[in-house]
Amino acid sequence: xxxxxxTERLTKNRFxxxxxxxxxxxxxxxxxxxxxxxxxxxxxxAHVYSEDPxxxxxxxxxxxxxxxxxxxxxAPGALKWHYPRGGFGVQFREx
Amino acid sequence: MTEPxxxxxxxxxxxxxxxxxxTAYQLAQQGRSVLLVxxxxxxxxxxxxxxxxxxxxxxxxxxxxxxxxxxxxRITRNYINxxxxxxxxxxxxxxxRLAEPVNAVTVLRAKLDPWLAxxxxxxxxxxxxxxxxxxxxxxxxxxxxxxxxxxELRAHVVVAADGVNSFIAQDVGLRKKPPQHHLAVGVKAVxxxxxxxxxxxxxxxxxxxxxxxAVGDCTEGVGGGGFLYTxxxxxxxxxxxxxxxxxxxKKVVTDIFDHFLEHRFIAPYxxxxxxxxxxxxxxxxxxxxxxxxxxxxxxxxxxxxxxxxLNTGLxxxxxxxxxxxxxxxxxxxxxALDQKNTSRATLAAYREKLFASYVGKDxxxxxxxxHFLETDRMYKEYGELLADVLYGAFNxxxxxxxxxxxxxRGSLAHSPLKIMQLVKDGIAGARAL
Ligand SMILES: Cc1cc2nc3c(=O)[nH]c(=O)nc-3n(C[C@H](O)[C@H](O)[C@H](O)COP(=O)(O)OP(=O)(O)OC[C@H]3O[C@@H](n4cnc5c(N)ncnc54)[C@H](O)[C@@H]3O)c2cc1C
Ligand code: SF4
Numbered sequence: 001x002x003x004x005x006x007t008e009r010l011t012k013n014r015f016x017x018x019x020x021x022x023x024x025x026x027x028x029x030x031x032x033x034x035x036x037x038x039x040x041x042x043x044x045x046a047h048v049y050s051e052d053p054x055x056x057x058x059x060x061x062x063x064x065x066x067x068x069x070x071x072x073x074x075a076p077g078a079l080k081w082h083y084p085r086g087g088f089g090v091q092f093r094e095x
Numbered sequence: 096m097t098e099p100x101x102x103x104x105x106x107x108x109x110x111x112x113x114x115x116x117x118t119a120y121q122l123a124q125q126g127r128s129v130l131l132v133x134x135x136x137x138x139x140x141x142x143x144x145x146x147x148x149x150x151x152x153x154x155x156x157x158x159x160x161x162x163x164x165x166x167x168x169r170i171t172r173n174y175i176n177x178x179x180x181x182x183x184x185x186x187x188x189x190x191x192r193l194a195e196p197v198n199a200v201t202v203l204r205a206k207l208d209p210w211l212a213x214x215x216x217x218x219x220x221x222x223x224x225x226x227x228x229x230x231x232x233x234x235x236x237x238x239x240x241x242x243x244x245x246x247e248l249r250a251h252v253v254v255a256a257d258g259v260n261s262f263i264a265q266d267v268g269l270r271k272k273p274p275q276h277h278l279a280v281g282v283k284a285v286x287x288x289x290x291x292x293x294x295x296x297x298x299x300x301x302x303x304x305x306x307x308x309a310v311g312d313c314t315e316g317v318g319g320g321g322f323l324y325t326x327x328x329x330x331x332x333x334x335x336x337x338x339x340x341x342x343x344x345k346k347v348v349t350d351i352f353d354h355f356l357e358h359r360f361i362a363p364y365x366x367x368x369x370x371x372x373x374x375x376x377x378x379x380x381x382x383x384x385x386x387x388x389x390x391x392x393x394x395x396x397x398x399x400x401x402x403x404x405l406n407t408g409l410x411x412x413x414x415x416x417x418x419x420x421x422x423x424x425x426x427x428x429x430x431a432l433d434q435k436n437t438s439r440a441t442l443a444a445y446r447e448k449l450f451a452s453y454v455g456k457d458x459x460x461x462x463x464x465x466h467f468l469e470t471d472r473m474y475k476e477y478g479e480l481l482a483d484v485l486y487g488a489f490n491x492x493x494x495x496x497x498x499x500x501x502x503x504r505g506s507l508a509h510s511p512l513k514i515m516q517l518v519k520d521g522i523a524g525a526r527a528l
Contacts, residue, residue: 001286001365003356006349009284009373016136042347043338045282045375066141067375068260069280072273073342082262083134086243087225091140094285094329094372095204 006047010063018088022061024048024070025080031057034075043069065090102249104130104221105432107241108256109228109263111138112204113414114398115256116211117156117421118428123218125429130248131212131220132241134227139208142258143283143376145411146201146324146331147306152418152453157214164210167201167326168304169194172297175409176360177478178311178321183360184481194303201304201324201331202414203285228257231267231394236439238267238393252393252428252437256421259377259399269388269396275339276469277381279319279406282352283333286368290328296364297325307364308409311478313355317341318474320408321355323364329371330364332356335378335411337469378411379404383462390446392439397424403454405461407528408468412457419454467527470520472512480510 003009026049031037037057041049046063049070066089071081083089108119111133119131135141147170153160160166171193176185193199212222231253232240240249255263259278264270288296297305304325313321319336334355341348355361379385385402389395397403398417405412427445431437449455467473487502497505507514 001356001362001368001370003284003353004370006373009370012370012372013374039342042345043280043341045280045348045352047349065373065375067280068377069278069338069348069375071260072278072377073275073338083227086134086227087136089141090374091136092143092205092372092374093140095139095143095206095208095374 010046014091014093015062016088016091017062018084021085022059023082023084024059024061024064026057026059027078028056030075030078034078036073036075036078039073040070040079043073045069102240102251104128104248104250106130106252106254106428107132107248107250108254109241110256110258110400111208111212111222111224112142112256112258112398112417113208113211114400114417114421115254116208116215117418118254118256118397118425119215119220120211120218121156121422121425122428123215123220125425127429127432129215129220130250131215131222132226132228132243133222133224136225137209138212138222138224139205142204142208143281143374144204144414145281145283145322145333146203146326147199147410148202149199149412149415150197152415152422156418156422161197161200165202165206167203168299168302169197170199170201170306171303172299172305174305174307176307176309177481178309178313178358178360179478179482180312181359182479182482182486184478184485199306201326203326203331228263231263233267236392238391251432252395252442254424254428255394255396255400256398257400259379261396261400264396264400267391267394269391269394273379273381273385273402275342276337277379277385277402279335279337279378279380280341280348280375281333281335281378282348282375283331284356284373285326285329285331285371286365287329287371288368292367293325293328293330299325309355309361310408311474313358313361314474315346315351315354316475317344317346317351318469318471321361323361330368332365335406337380378406379413380406380465382465383458384465386458390439390442393437395424395428395442395445397421403458405457405464406468407461407464408473416454416457419452420449423448423452423454461527463523463527467523470523472516472520476510476512480506480512483510
């Protein structure tokens with residue numbers, strides 16, 4: 001069984017996407033200055049973050065699996081992250 | 096301490112994971128009015144664990160747990176695997192005594208947690224799923240309730256059972272953001288396979304189950320390990336890696352996960368399977384050091400939110416500790432409600448009960464484990480050394496054979512490990528584990 005690429009893997013999961021509100025906000029300046037940007041790209045198991053050619057960190061919040069890893073490794077001020085609103089986000093069927 | 100006037104509930108529990116459900120169940124059974132708030136659409140829908148639940152504690156709370164609850168398999172085989180690039184050395188521990196009485200079972204949280212929540216409901220607790228608690232309400236130094244959106248609900252006691260991120264306790268200043276070396280990230284997939292295939296591949300019969308723990312090359316040298324657990328008709332497979340080491344070594348976490356699944360000694364178990372779900376979750380790894388403050392006026396903290404997880408290198412234990420902390424908390428909260436005094440001083444009985452129980456005792460026993468597991472050598476050189484010694488014994492290359500001790504000495508001479516390190520690590524390991 002060859003593991004599928006992460007984006008395809010995520011299509012197996014169930015998500016209730018909150019169309020109105022993102023639960024993630026990157027402070028681009030601090031993220032760049034502290035190296036948090038590159039670190040969260042590498043550490044996020046859902047590939048929510050990617051680095052644009054100009055160094056900006058793009059955020060695909062809909063894919064988030066809500067582990068909290070990015071927040072745990074982020075430098076102070078680089079990232080605002082909280083749980084999605086009640087009922088939204090990933091809904092595991094196995095766990 | 097003054098009590099809040101006419102609160103809506105005796106107790107509000109935040110989070111319907113294992114710790115929250117077991118606390119809510121027992122308080123409801125005592126006849127208290129209990130509200131259990133869960134941010135997931137349904138209890139369990141946000142939760143993920145490797146899946147080996149040491150079940151004795153759960154049986155004390157639910158005597159029919161093993162026959163009634165949605166458990167997968169009884170673990171009778173523990174397979175500990177040191178994995179290198181092209182070699183591996185394993186200890187295959189099978190024991191009928193692990194089945195009678197049952198010691199551990201595999202579980203899937205999206206199935207187990209709804210069962211636990213249904214038990215709470217039967218006992219009279221009110222469950223509110225799909226609601227995120229935004230913060231706790233305070234008056235002076237006392238927690239008096241919770242706020243969720245525009246709603247404010249009050250209780251004599253709030254139980255923070257909100258899991259490893261512990262935002263509730265951090266927000267109110269009781270706990271600090273944990274340092275990176277106290278946290279690991281677990282990445283997991285559930286892979287479906289026919290029941291018969293699983294039983295054949297792991298040589299199991301009936302509802303027997305196997306738990307494979309892997310260290311070494313499976314995490315590309317990052318502190319942590321891999322796991323592979325059998326469910327009835329699926330496998331739980333994943334890695335757990337320490338955040339400080341992951342960031343220091345600048346590894347991409349999904350590369351490590353893929354590397355493990357594709358490893359020549361792991362891939363054959365998964366052959367023909369289909370990934371049903373992919374998830375991740377933090378693991379509290381700080382051990383005793385991470386527990387810290389877990390009681391304040393009007394609030395107690397239980398389970399992962401209180402840092403109660405133990406990684407001994409071969410097993411991650413958090414679910415049974417969540418149960419134990421829930422039992423201690425329910426007793427202490429019940430007694431405080433009877434005394435009509437839910438101050439920090441009265442609720443401190445929770446901490447005493449916790450440390451008198453298996454939870455506190457085991458946290459103390461393994462207090463040195465986190466530090467020991469930060470030894471880099473654990474994740475590379477030891478597995479290679481073991482394989483080299485065995486290679487010397489099994490590789491009949493027509494050279495005269497040597498006694499194993501000599502082979503071992505020779506392998507050690509070629510290994511980057513020094514004899515003093517071996518002795519030091521051996522002693523440290525024996526003390527820590
Ligand atoms: C990869 C991995 C492997 C593991 N393997 C094992 C193992 O084999 N055996 C073992 O015993 N343990 C294992 N653990 C540890 C175990 O999963 C945890 O210790 C256990 O889940 C803790 O239970 P809990 O109830 O304290 O927290 P959780 O299960 O995290 O429950 C917290 C609950 O609170 C809810 N919540 C959070 N915030 C809010 C809010 N603001 N409002 C409302 N609800 C909220 C969440 O949705 C969740 O339902 C593993 C963990 C991981 C990540
Ligand atoms: S919480 Fe986890 S899954 Fe979500 S963005 Fe952060 S690291 Fe990725």
